[in-house]
Amino acid sequence: MKVSIDMIHKELQRSATILKMISPPFNITTSKVAYVLSNLRKGKTATSLYYREEFLIRSDGSKLRVCIYQKDREVKDALGLLWMHGGGFGIGFPEQTEHLYELFAKEINTVIVAPDYTLSIHKPYPKALEDCFQTLNWMYEHHDELGINRNRLAIGGESAGGGLTAALALYTRDHSDIKLVFQMPLYPMLNDLCNTKSMKDNNAPVWNEKSNKKAWKMYLGPLYGHHNIPIYAAPFRNKDYHGLPPAISFVGTVDPFHDEVSIYFKRLEIAGVETHFKTFEGCYHAFELMQPKSTPAKDAIAFLKDAYLHAYYNY
Numbered sequence: 001m002k003v004s005i006d007m008i009h010k011e012l013q014r015s016a017t018i019l020k021m022i023s024p025p026f027n028i029t030t031s032k033v034a035y036v037l038s039n040l041r042k043g044k045t046a047t048s049l050y051y052r053e054e055f056l057i058r059s060d061g062s063k064l065r066v067c068i069y070q071k072d073r074e075v076k077d078a079l080g081l082l083w084m085h086g087g088g089f090g091i092g093f094p095e096q097t098e099h100l101y102e103l104f105a106k107e108i109n110t111v112i113v114a115p116d117y118t119l120s121i122h123k124p125y126p127k128a129l130e131d132c133f134q135t136l137n138w139m140y141e142h143h144d145e146l147g148i149n150r151n152r153l154a155i156g157g158e159s160a161g162g163g164l165t166a167a168l169a170l171y172t173r174d175h176s177d178i179k180l181v182f183q184m185p186l187y188p189m190l191n192d193l194c195n196t197k198s199m200k201d202n203n204a205p206v207w208n209e210k211s212n213k214k215a216w217k218m219y220l221g222p223l224y225g226h227h228n229i230p231i232y233a234a235p236f237r238n239k240d241y242h243g244l245p246p247a248i249s250f251v252g253t254v255d256p257f258h259d260e261v262s263i264y265f266k267r268l269e270i271a272g273v274e275t276h277f278k279t280f281e282g283c284y285h286a287f288e289l290m291q292p293k294s295t296p297a298k299d300a301i302a303f304l305k306d307a308y309l310h311a312y313y314n315y
Contacts, residue, residue, distance in 0.1 A: 001197055003204040003254045009282030011294040016284060019205035026211035028218065031090040031121045038093045042116070045069075047098040049105055056138055064131050065116040066138075067094040069101040070147070071109075078109045079181075079312060080139045080148035084132055084168075086159030086286070088189070088207075088215035089120040097158065099292070103305055108312050111148050113139055117164070124221030125233045132168050133176075140178055154182045154245075154311070159207070159257075159286060160215070162188025162249070166235035166264070173243050180245040181315040184308070187251040187261060187285065191236035192216045192229055196259035204254045207285035212256055236260050241271035246315055248276045248307040250300050252283025276307040 008016045024030045042065075045051040049069045056064040070078065081104060085092040094114035101112045117131035136153065143150035155172075157165040162185035169183045191199070194213055202209045217224045220233060231238040247268050251261045258279065265277040280287070280296050288297040 001199075001254075001256075002201050003284075007254055007282060008204075008284065009280075009287075009294075009296050011296065012283060012287055012291055015291050016205045019284075019290065023205060025214075026088055026090070026207075027214050028090075028121060031088075031119070031218070034087075034091040035119065035121060038091070038096075041095055042093055043095075045095060045098065047102055049098075049101060056134060058131070058134065064134065066135055067114045067116070068146070069098070069105055069112040069114070071105050075109060075111060075147035078111045078146075078148045080143065080146065080150075080153045081110050081112045082132065082136050082139060082153070082155045082168075083112050083114045084117065084155070084157030084161035084164040085114065086157065086161045087119075088211065089128060089160045089163075089219040090215055091119065091121075092160070097161075099289075100158075103301065104308060108309065110312075111146055113146070120215075120218040120221075125219055125223065126230075128164060128219075129167055129171065129232055132164055133171060136168065136172065136178065137176075151179070152181050153178060154184070155180060156184030156186070156248075157188075158186040158289075160189045160219075162186045163190050163235065166190060167232045169244050169247075170235055170238060171232045182246040182248065182311040183244070184248045184304075186249055186304075187255055187257050188235075188249065188264070189215070189257060190234065190264055191260040192220060192224075192234040193236070196263070198254075198259040199256045202254075202256035204256060204284045206290060207256060209256055236264060241267050241273060244268060244271070244273050246274040246276075246311060248304070248311060250278045250280060250303060252280045252285065252287055252296075254282060255285045257285065276310065278303050
């Protein structure tokens with residue numbers, strides 16, 4: 001789907017034009033540059049939430065940094081929310097999504113734990129998913145010191161982090177006794193085949209078909225192009241949606257992920273999974289992050305807050 005300027009929401013048209021002009025293409029080189037720049041930001045919080053870091057030890061002896069956010073220094077019986085940042089699996093860091101952490105934790109008793117998972121420029125699948133699953137288990141095992149209820153764990157993420165959310169929900173269902181109370185895969189990256197109508201020829205700002213294909217090639221590594229891609233790598237390939245936790249998401253109509261996200265949530269609904277899903281007309285990928293003062297961005301955040309409140313009090 002080729003995206004013309006008239007297909008984009010009027011409040012987003014100017015930003016769309018600028019973003020298409022200044023956004024570098026997603027590839028190994030730009031990902032490595034982004035990684036160097038992101039290291040300057042890591043550990044420097046810009047939020048009023050109480051913030052700290054922990055370092056988990058991976059099976060190979062290396063350290064996994066996790067960022068922890070909560071309203072106050074001391075919390076009890078909080079919902080534990082594992083959050084996975086976006087960035088095509090190849091760029092990004094936990095601190096980039098602090099505006100959402102504030103949304104979740106300022107009014108609601110929530111502890112957000114955000115792992116600085118392994119990026120695809122360093123190691124491909126399944127390393128990122130392994131990091132996220134290790135973090136989830138650590139939250140479960142260390143619930144007392146974290147001040148969270150071990151029976152109230154949820155997961156979420158945006159874009160590639162949304163893809164990891166869907167993958168982790170599947171993996172946890174199939175390989176763990178942990179029962180997730182809900183999942184929030186926001187406009188998730190799910191389909192390595194890149195074969196939906198909204199993806200083909202998509203040239204929208206922020207993320208498009210070309211970037212998506214390069215990102216999947218980096219993330220899957222030697223698996224790329226194979227028929228037997230695990231569902232935990234590309235959740236769109238999953239056939240069994242039963243037993244998955246309630247799900248929350250939204251996506252823009254000109255986002256290349258529009259069709260795969262819409263289909264995925266329809267499959268969840270058919271399987272009897274409770275869903276809260278909304279599409280936003282004329283909105284490109286991560287519009288609420290790029291233009292937070294726009295009307296559609298405010299509407300998306302309001303929808304997300306309402307859905308989160310519903311999940312918090314009902315699941």
